[in-house]
Amino acid sequence: MCAYMIRTTRKHQTNLTKSIITLITVWLLTCSFATQTRAQQKKQMVRLAKITVDPAQLETYNAALKEQMTTAIRVEPGVLTYYAVADKANPTHITILEIYADTAAYKAHITTPHFTKYKNTVKDMVKSLELVDVTLVGAAKKPGM
Numbered sequence: 001m002c003a004y005m006i007r008t009t010r011k012h013q014t015n016l017t018k019s020i021i022t023l024i025t026v027w028l029l030t031c032s033f034a035t036q037t038r039a040q041q042k043k044q045m046v047r048l049a050k051i052t053v054d055p056a057q058l059e060t061y062n063a064a065l066k067e068q069m070t071t072a073i074r075v076e077p078g079v080l081t082y083y084a085v086a087d088k089a090n091p092t093h094i095t096i097l098e099i100y101a102d103t104a105a106y107k108a109h110i111t112t113p114h115f116t117k118y119k120n121t122v123k124d125m126v127k128s129l130e131l132v133d134v135t136l137v138g139a140a141k142k143p144g145m
Contacts, residue, residue, distance in 0.1 A: 044101060058091060082099075
């Protein structure tokens with residue numbers, strides 16, 4: 001009976017040790033990924049572009065903006081996010097949320113042919129432009145969105 005209890009106790013100790021090692025490993029990996037994510041967010045360049053567009057050219061402006069945004073996301077690895085929204089009460093007031101991997105990615109972006117084309121296309125459509133560098137406080141989105 002004593003031999004059985006000793007074997008059973010050792011078996012439980014071995015299982016407990018394996019469980020503790022697994023938990024510690026998962027905890028260390030979680031901490032590592034969280035640190036990497038925070039470091040990546042700290043490097044990112046986040047900017048708001050507040051634009052007022054000539055009402056007579058709004059449709060043409062929106063088309064040029066969409067073309068530039070989709071091209072940048074498709075061909076530039078450092079362009080991470082673009083959201084453009086229009087004020088419901090005044091659709092000529094456009095706000096764009098731009099997120100770049102870092103400042104170098106932004107600097108590369110503004111020299112691309114598609115961005116240069118966009119700037120040349122809309123130069124007489126934009127009545128005002130305010131660029132505001134911001135800090136990303138948090139983000140949440142559903143997977144696959």
